Amino acid sequence: MKHYIGTLAVSAMLACTIPACTPESSTKELGSVPTASFTATPLTTNPNRVVVNSTTKGGFIWNWKVSNGEKSTTSSGEFDTLHFSYAGEYIVQLTVFTNGGYATTSQKITIAKDAPKKDILNTTDWTILNTGGTQTTITNTNGTINFSNTGNTNGAIYQMVMVKGNTPYILSANVKGNGATNSWLEMYCDTIAPVQGKDYGGTKYIAVNTWNGCGTIPFDYNIAEKGCDGKGVGQNGSMTFPKSDTVWVVIKGGSSGGTLGTGGMTLSNIQFLEEQ
Structure with a gap:
């Protein structure tokens, strides 16, 4: 079945100043209602990365949705990785728009194993950051870091790493304490470089913070x-970066009006x- 739409040349109407001027009319044929389809091909070098490619004819907008029953993510483009x-089963859904309308289709994708991951930190290679003022006592015993004090202090350690654009990362650490007052232990991962003698001003990623109710x-x-x-x-430590860059992992701890316990x-x- 063919679809048509009537149009008025409104610009001609606005230009008219005499009664004899009449609007022009025309018809424009719409395309057929689309049938959505796509291919999903795991990379031979990494089966946890799957290339999806719309095979729908005449598409000009493509919306992808990936769901595992707990949460969903979205992306756009005729193709994507x-x-x-x-590991698990995921539903990949494509909604595609053409000049005949839109259509949706989906496929189930099974991922056999968790993606391999590599720790890019050197657990013993931390630099002490003097944040100004009275410093928190920080010790490093084979990669186990202790922050302690008996009053108002601040201090940090940091390490520089190189990250890849649009690659999943997970920042985590086990943290243990006996209960603190008016204190913080914060983890940062930012492109802002630390400066000795100054408090670190990057964007805080995750922290123990007694004012917020933990620790x-x-x-x-x-x-x-x-x-x-x-x-x-x-976020359970998950993050990505828009481009390959130099970032600093900074861990900062201290107290104001209390102690770290x-x-x-x-x-x-x-x-x-x-993620590899």
């Missing part, structure tokens, strides 16, 4: 999962995992 970090009683957990402050709350706060198994 989808990243699957974890006030004895605790022992993954800060990426249980941290209560920072833009990474609820008996024995301070200790971080172990600090990781910055890059």
